[in-house]
Amino acid sequence: MTTTVAGQTLTGAPLLEVEGVSKSFPGVKALSDMRLDLRRGEVLALVGENGAGKSTLMKLLSGIYTADAGQFRLNGRPFHATKPKQALELGISIIHQDFNLMPHLTVAQNIFIGREPSAGRFLLSERELNAKAKDLVARLQLPLNVKQLVGNLTVAKQQMVEIAKALSYDAKVLIMDEPTAALNYAEVATLHEVIRRFVREDTGVIYISHRIDELKAIADRITVIRDGKYVDTVDTQATSMKEVISMMVGRTLTSDARPEGVRSDREVLLSVRGLSTKSLLKDVSFELRKGEILGFAGLMGAGRTEVARALVGADKIDTGTIELRGKTVKIANPAVAAKHRIGYLSEDRKHFGLLLEQDVNANIALSSVSELSTKLGFVKDRALRAKSEEYVTSLKIKTPSINQTTKNLSGGNQQKVVMAKWLVKDCDILIFDEPTRGIDVGAKEEIYGLLNELAAQGKSIIMISSELPEVLRMSHRIVVMCEGRVTGLLDADEAAQENVMHYATLRPDENPADAPELGAEPPRPEAEPTPEQPGRGAGE
Amino acid sequence: MATLMATLKTSAQRLVTGGVSSAVKDRLQQSLAFASLIVIFAFFSFASPDFFTYSNITAILFSTVVIGTLALGTTFVIITGGIDLSIGTGMALCAVMSGVFIVNIRLPVGVGVLSAILFGGLIGLVNGFNVAVLKIPPFIATLAMMLVAQGLALVISHSTPIYFNDASGYVAISTGNLIPGVNFPNAVVILAVVAVVSAVLLKKTVLGRFAYSIGSNEEATALSGINVRKWKIIVYAFAGLFIGLAGVMISARLGSAQPATGMGYELQAIAAVVIGGTSLSGGKGSIVGTVIGALIISVLNNGLQITSIPQEWQNVILGGVILIAVYADIIRKRT
Ligand SMILES: Nc1ncnc2c1ncn2[C@@H]1O[C@H](COP(=O)(O)OP(=O)(O)OP(=O)(O)O)[C@@H](O)[C@H]1O
Ligand SMILES: [Mg+2]
Numbered sequence: 001m002t003t004t005v006a007g008q009t010l011t012g013a014p015l016l017e018v019e020g021v022s023k024s025f026p027g028v029k030a031l032s033d034m035r036l037d038l039r040r041g042e043v044l045a046l047v048g049e050n051g052a053g054k055s056t057l058m059k060l061l062s063g064i065y066t067a068d069a070g071q072f073r074l075n076g077r078p079f080h081a082t083k084p085k086q087a088l089e090l091g092i093s094i095i096h097q098d099f100n101l102m103p104h105l106t107v108a109q110n111i112f113i114g115r116e117p118s119a120g121r122f123l124l125s126e127r128e129l130n131a132k133a134k135d136l137v138a139r140l141q142l143p144l145n146v147k148q149l150v151g152n153l154t155v156a157k158q159q160m161v162e163i164a165k166a167l168s169y170d171a172k173v174l175i176m177d178e179p180t181a182a183l184n185y186a187e188v189a190t191l192h193e194v195i196r197r198f199v200r201e202d203t204g205v206i207y208i209s210h211r212i213d214e215l216k217a218i219a220d221r222i223t224v225i226r227d228g229k230y231v232d233t234v235d236t237q238a239t240s241m242k243e244v245i246s247m248m249v250g251r252t253l254t255s256d257a258r259p260e261g262v263r264s265d266r267e268v269l270l271s272v273r274g275l276s277t278k279s280l281l282k283d284v285s286f287e288l289r290k291g292e293i294l295g296f297a298g299l300m301g302a303g304r305t306e307v308a309r310a311l312v313g314a315d316k317i318d319t320g321t322i323e324l325r326g327k328t329v330k331i332a333n334p335a336v337a338a339k340h341r342i343g344y345l346s347e348d349r350k351h352f353g354l355l356l357e358q359d360v361n362a363n364i365a366l367s368s369v370s371e372l373s374t375k376l377g378f379v380k381d382r383a384l385r386a387k388s389e390e391y392v393t394s395l396k397i398k399t400p401s402i403n404q405t406t407k408n409l410s411g412g413n414q415q416k417v418v419m420a421k422w423l424v425k426d427c428d429i430l431i432f433d434e435p436t437r438g439i440d441v442g443a444k445e446e447i448y449g450l451l452n453e454l455a456a457q458g459k460s461i462i463m464i465s466s467e468l469p470e471v472l473r474m475s476h477r478i479v480v481m482c483e484g485r486v487t488g489l490l491d492a493d494e495a496a497q498e499n500v501m502h503y504a505t506l507r508p509d510e511n512p513a514d515a516p517e518l519g520a521e522p523p524r525p526e527a528e529p530t531p532e533q534p535g536r537g538a539g540e
Numbered sequence: 541m542a543t544l545m546a547t548l549k550t551s552a553q554r555l556v557t558g559g560v561s562s563a564v565k566d567r568l569q570q571s572l573a574f575a576s577l578i579v580i581f582a583f584f585s586f587a588s589p590d591f592f593t594y595s596n597i598t599a600i601l602f603s604t605v606v607i608g609t610l611a612l613g614t615t616f617v618i619i620t621g622g623i624d625l626s627i628g629t630g631m632a633l634c635a636v637m638s639g640v641f642i643v644n645i646r647l648p649v650g651v652g653v654l655s656a657i658l659f660g661g662l663i664g665l666v667n668g669f670n671v672a673v674l675k676i677p678p679f680i681a682t683l684a685m686m687l688v689a690q691g692l693a694l695v696i697s698h699s700t701p702i703y704f705n706d707a708s709g710y711v712a713i714s715t716g717n718l719i720p721g722v723n724f725p726n727a728v729v730i731l732a733v734v735a736v737v738s739a740v741l742l743k744k745t746v747l748g749r750f751a752y753s754i755g756s757n758e759e760a761t762a763l764s765g766i767n768v769r770k771w772k773i774i775v776y777a778f779a780g781l782f783i784g785l786a787g788v789m790i791s792a793r794l795g796s797a798q799p800a801t802g803m804g805y806e807l808q809a810i811a812a813v814v815i816g817g818t819s820l821s822g823g824k825g826s827i828v829g830t831v832i833g834a835l836i837i838s839v840l841n842n843g844l845q846i847t848s849i850p851q852e853w854q855n856v857i858l859g860g861v862i863l864i865a866v867y868a869d870i871i872r873k874r875t
Pocket of ligand 1: 026030398407408412440
């Protein structure tokens with residue numbers, strides 16, 4: 001421990017220290033005797049399973065919750081933030097797991113919300129606001145147009161807005177709670193650049209992530225917590241990620257589930273031809289076989305989510321046909337899709353997945369209520385509860401009971417709840433859009449196992465994911481999309497990260513002759529199929 | 541010392557939030573409303589000897605019937621995140637239709653009553669169509685319906701009341717006594733039955749489930765394969781049946797259908813729902829709460845009258861009660 005003299009900062013003192021911190025919620029002990037120290041000029045990764053208490057610790061630091069016990073020190077001085085504003089004034093900025101942006105306001109308005117420069121007493125000066133925002137964005141070298149509406153931005157850009165907002169407070173400590181959960185590799189690299197530029201002599205970053213493979217690229221040290229307790233802190237360079245993972249889950253992860261091959265003579269269950277929408281999709285065609293996991297890869301905005309939404313009738317189809325078991329079907333809305341036993345898990349659990357104010361049971365049961373009710377419309381509550389209990393156990397959803405309000409669950413556990421909702425219902429086709437977003441490594445393995453099991457039972461799965469290793473590992477075949485078109489279709493054994501990236505950036509106007517044919521010879525790289533991590537930049 | 545304060549603080553929080561789940565919190569809001577009902581009740585009992593008497597209690601219950609009926613139906617609508625402003629004048633229109641069916645067309649009383657209730661359902665159905673299919677915001681759609689219903693009531697009745705003089709059984713629906721000789725009006729019994737049926741529908745059936753889901757997150761509910769459009773229409777139409785029933789109850793009580801009345805009832809009914817802890821943003825609420833809310837309003841109205849507080853003050857006080865009730869709800873959410 002570093003010693004401090006009252007009122008005076010010792011250069012040896014860490015930037016931020018947490019000691020003996022505990023926090024309980026009704027029925028849950030989220031943190032007990034937690035500690036952590038962040039050195040000057042470092043990026044400290046904080047890892048732990050879903051519900052381990054990472055977000056809770058960060059919310060304590062930033063004054064959103066109040067600790068039951070323990071102490072926080074900034075530059076050796078104890079502090080106690082009881083409101084987010086206090087923490088901000090001390091120089092502690094946090095970017096939350098779920099963004100807190102206003103979609104109908106511009107980038108500039110979002111950055112300076114509540115602190116708008118005024119012209120005269122009551123009028124806001126839009127010009128000054130934009131100028132200030134432009135300055136900030138330029139200083140941080142963020143690729144943002146400050147006058148754009150936030151609702152129209154990609155998730156990656158929204159993430160940048162959050163960063164700009166956090167740093168506009170002259171932050172010394174920047175806390176990022178799963179900033180990369182929704183980003184693809186290129187975007188992760190850009191984010192890491194921004195982080196490196198931020199880290200100076202007197203600043204530091206706490207970086208929470210479940211994407212263990214990216215820690216080598218960004219973190220100096222890694223603090224591991226488990227079940228609300230401190231486990232250890234290690235040097236990134238001196239430690240293998242395998243070790244980190246086993247510290248996290250308390251055992252060695254061995255599972256390496258891979259789907260069994262699907263014979264190509266399997267019955268085609270779904271066939272999509274010439275699907276186009278007004279907004280984005282152009283002539284999208286593909287087939288889904290019985291018992292197949294069909295991966296969808298592509299960059300943000302490639303149109304994968306749009307395909308899913310069009311398939312279940314959430315968005316209008318302009319032209320194109322959907323054939324199900326050899327018959328053309330019209331799917332006007334998700335209710336019709338559900339009748340055809342097609343389920344869609346959205347990438348955005350907060351807005352399109354969860355009833356946050358309802359309990360876990362209501363959420364898991366939601367898609368099967370109609371089936372589990374009597375002719376007169378009485379809900380078979382006991383049966384539904386039994387199902388919910390079953391999935392809470394099998395997916396290891398961390399909650400005191402199925403009566404817990406869903407918004408009180410940790411991010412990863414909320415994601416498991418949405419998964420459970422679709423697993424309860426007996427669908428033939430499951431469309432999973434970013435199914436493992438925010439889910440810890442151990443639970444991911446379990447979900448992969450589950451997907452394989454479903455496929456083995458003859459269910460067909462469309463898996464959209466920005467995590468390329470996941471798509472590569474879990475799919476029988478991979479559809480690659482770029483700007484609303486299908487640009488490639490790869491068999492699992494020929495798919496490697498480089499191939500997929502090639503097709504994902506293949507704009508049709510650049511090479512119209514390169515028709516996406518199954519079995520077409522893609523450029524085969526020499527590199528081994530395991531994805532290579534973006535190396536740590538030299539410019540720090 | 542600091543830890544002591546912290547302990548005190550958390551235990552105080554526990555006391556306010558009541559502990560574990562949201563269900564407990566909801567019950568707390570109800571018990572808050574219930575406690576206020578008791579307090580108000582006790583206050584008036586002390587303030588006036590005429591308040592706590594059998595005849596006055598029955599009078600209070602009797603006066604709860606119309607607002608209570610309207611509030612029950614509206615609870616469903618508000619739980620979906622919607623609102624229904626047409627219930628007041630819709631009720632007047634249904635009363636007029638009841639007069640048309642029973643007095644003008646001379647349908648048997650039973651058939652006439654049923655038709656009037658179904659007519660209320662029709663009003664709700666149109667509301668539901670406008671909201672769910674045409675996607676007109678509920679506030680606007682039902683505001684328009686409020687005007688349409690008021691106008692139609694006047695047009696159909698030629699702006700004159702319809703008296704149920706010949707239909708003797710009709711008035712008994714409201715003021716008759718189920719048990720002969722015991723002065724306990726049928727209307728109260730009907731309200732109680734309807735409240736129980738509503739509570740069962742809300743808690744135990746698909747209709748109630750989906751009302752809560754739609755109110756919590758409409759998009760997520762739709763993407764879960766639920767036909768949100770259909771269920772919204774059903775909820776509005778269902779709430780419409782209560783408009784019809786309220787029309788029957790009020791005209792039976794008065795012995796006449798008064799076409800120019802109705803305006804203002806919707807706000808009292810919505811106030812009852814809100815005081816009972818149902819959130820105007822949807823996804824939360826209960827029938828017990830609504831019944832308590834309706835009782836608070838009629839106890840207040842009755843008590844203020846009995847203690848000779850001028851009529852003009854009654855709405856001022858009612859407004860204050862709404863503010864306090866909603867603020868209590870906000871505080872509850874914060875902790
Ligand atoms: N407001 C709350 N009320 C009740 N319980 C809560 C609340 N916030 C968090 N918890 C509980 O505290 C525990 C820790 O949650 P926390 O959100 O800190 O986990 P996490 O490590 O961030 O997990 P994830 O990786 O899934 O985001 C969980 O069991 C969670 O259910
Ligand atoms: Mg978290």
